[in-house]
Amino acid sequence: MAPEAGPAGGEASPPGWQQVETLGLAEVVMTILEARQTMPSSNAAAVSREQHGDVLHVRVSLLSDPPASGGDSPGPGEPGVVVADFAARRLGQDLADAFKDNEVIILKLSRAVARRERMIRLLSGAGGEAGGPLLQPFYPGPAERR
Numbered sequence: 001m002a003p004e005a006g007p008a009g010g011e012a013s014p015p016g017w018q019q020v021e022t023l024g025l026a027e028v029v030m031t032i033l034e035a036r037q038t039m040p041s042s043n044a045a046a047v048s049r050e051q052h053g054d055v056l057h058v059r060v061s062l063l064s065d066p067p068a069s070g071g072d073s074p075g076p077g078e079p080g081v082v083v084a085d086f087a088a089r090r091l092g093q094d095l096a097d098a099f100k101d102n103e104v105i106i107l108k109l110s111r112a113v114a115r116r117e118r119m120i121r122l123l124s125g126a127g128g129e130a131g132g133p134l135l136q137p138f139y140p141g142p143a144e145r146r
Contacts, residue, residue, distance in 0.1 A: 017085040023058055024092030031060050035083035036109070045107045046080060049091070049099060058086040063106075 020027070032045045042062035050057045061080040091099070098105055 014085070017057070017087040020086055020088045022090050022092050023056070023086050023088035023095060025094040025098055026092075027086075028058070028060060028095060031084045032062070032107070032109075035060075035062055039081065039083075042081075043109050045109060046104060047098075047107065048104045050103070054089065056086075056088045056091060058088060058091075060084040060086075 028047055036042060039062050042064055044063040046059075046061045046063055048059050048061075050059075059082060061082050063080045
């Protein structure tokens with residue numbers, strides 16, 4: 001399969017990259033939250049950007065530990081899993097403001113969020129024995145209401 005053209009017909013982006021006209025902070029945050037459901041042990045996320053002609057490549061990775069290299073994107077020896085790659089013509093103002101003059105943003109993820117996500121999975125049935133939920137809702141009948 002040939003590489004897809006960038007959003008503005010500029011430099012080609014690698015296959016599998018999500019092509020967007022404008023990438024905002026909300027899309028990046030939603031990507032991180034969705035990926036954390038399958039990787040609850042992650043405690044940080046790295047968002048990096050690289051200019052390629054008139055296209056910005058933005059990579060979102062989940063980390064189990066903040067990078068040891070002092071803020072660079074995950075390197076070959078560092079624990080990081082790429083969860084999304086975007087090719088965008090421009091960044092939304094909110095995401096551009098978050099980057100400022102940096103090429104990488106490291107977001108520390110709250111353990112409270114991880115606990116809440118685990119509880120949601122337990123209540124919804126993921127992680128229960130025999131595929132069922134660990135906690136079943138109970139609705140008392142007339143005899144139990146006394």
